[in-house]
Amino acid sequence: MIATTFYKQKQKTIKNEISFSGIGLHSGKKSHITIKPSEVNSGINFLRTDVKDVNKNALIMALWHNVSSTTLSTTISNGDVSVSTIEHLMSALSGMHIDNALILIDGPEVPIMDGSSKPFVELFEKAGLVKQDEYRKILKIIKKVEVSNGESLVKILPSNYFSIDFEIVFDSHLINSQLCQLQLINGNYKSDVASARTFGFEKDVQKLREKGYALGGSLENAVVVGDNSILNKGGLRFKDEFVRHKILDSIGDLYLAGYPIQGYFSGKKSGHFLNNQLLNKLLSDHSNFEII
Numbered sequence: 001m002i003a004t005t006f007y008k009q010k011q012k013t014i015k016n017e018i019s020f021s022g023i024g025l026h027s028g029k030k031s032h033i034t035i036k037p038s039e040v041n042s043g044i045n046f047l048r049t050d051v052k053d054v055n056k057n058a059l060i061m062a063l064w065h066n067v068s069s070t071t072l073s074t075t076i077s078n079g080d081v082s083v084s085t086i087e088h089l090m091s092a093l094s095g096m097h098i099d100n101a102l103i104l105i106d107g108p109e110v111p112i113m114d115g116s117s118k119p120f121v122e123l124f125e126k127a128g129l130v131k132q133d134e135y136r137k138i139l140k141i142i143k144k145v146e147v148s149n150g151e152s153l154v155k156i157l158p159s160n161y162f163s164i165d166f167e168i169v170f171d172s173h174l175i176n177s178q179l180c181q182l183q184l185i186n187g188n189y190k191s192d193v194a195s196a197r198t199f200g201f202e203k204d205v206q207k208l209r210e211k212g213y214a215l216g217g218s219l220e221n222a223v224v225v226g227d228n229s230i231l232n233k234g235g236l237r238f239k240d241e242f243v244r245h246k247i248l249d250s251i252g253d254l255y256l257a258g259y260p261i262q263g264y265f266s267g268k269k270s271g272h273f274l275n276n277q278l279l280n281k282l283l284s285d286h287s288n289f290e291i292i
């Protein structure tokens with residue numbers, strides 16, 4: 001179980017601008033990102049700087065109701081433009097307790113970097129963070145909310161902390177079933193979650209590419225699981241890197257609530273789709289939560 005508490009913390013943004021480039025995991029296209037500090041209570045926003053049509057809105061708020069696709073990654077859209085594979089960057093922002101930031105991107109997909117959120121965390125550390133003049137608003141869970149789909153299940157329950165656990169089951173002896181329950185307080189996001197990379201199976205690569213996915217995927221930005229071994233030269237970063245990455249993804253998806261969450265999230269064999277369904281159900285009924 002991962003647990004963190006946010007009581008009486010000031011909102012934060014970055015001290016200095018950050019810039020980086022890289023290719024998208026699915027599109028294979030290069031994009032450049034600049035992240036700028038942002039005002040209190042402005043939240044996380046994406047701006048597509050390549051959109052020159054003045055009739056199109058280029059600004060997308062990173063919120064659950066803007067999620068337009070959850071196929072293999074989380075995509076947000078404002079109806080005019082979209083940005084995909086936002087979950088690892090959102091996870092880093094959540095893990096670093098950054099409330100407000102404007103993300104300028106000149107393409108449709110966030111760079112995959114090394115497949116984890118560690119490069120983003122390091123960039124945020126390098127840029128420095130500043131406390132702002134208002135306290136963080138927290139989304140406190142009041143009632144249990146659960147959604148499921150076949151064997152996949154996610155739920156969120158009242159808790160004194162933001163805590164998270166996850167269970168995966170794969171039909172591969174290199175993964176099998178993994179349950180991650182670790183405590184993360186005092187900023188352990190970086191050491192326990194951030195470096196866990198996205199993963200895929202060698203046997204699926206061709207099919208994915210035929211469908212237009214994973215075009216930018218390689219051993220440089222994903223753990224690739226073969227029939228008998230992990231294909232990456234250095235092996236795994238954690239014994240249970242796979243389930244830790246699912247936690248990384250969930251932290252990113254949950255940050256689309258627009259607030260840090262005080263509650264206990266538990267996921268089983270689930271992913272981006274159910275994470276978004278959970279936020280939809282949670283936030284559609286005000287008796288499920290309060291903003292404190």
Ligand SMILES: [Zn+2]
Pocket residue numbers: 087088198245249
């Ligand atoms: Zn991921």
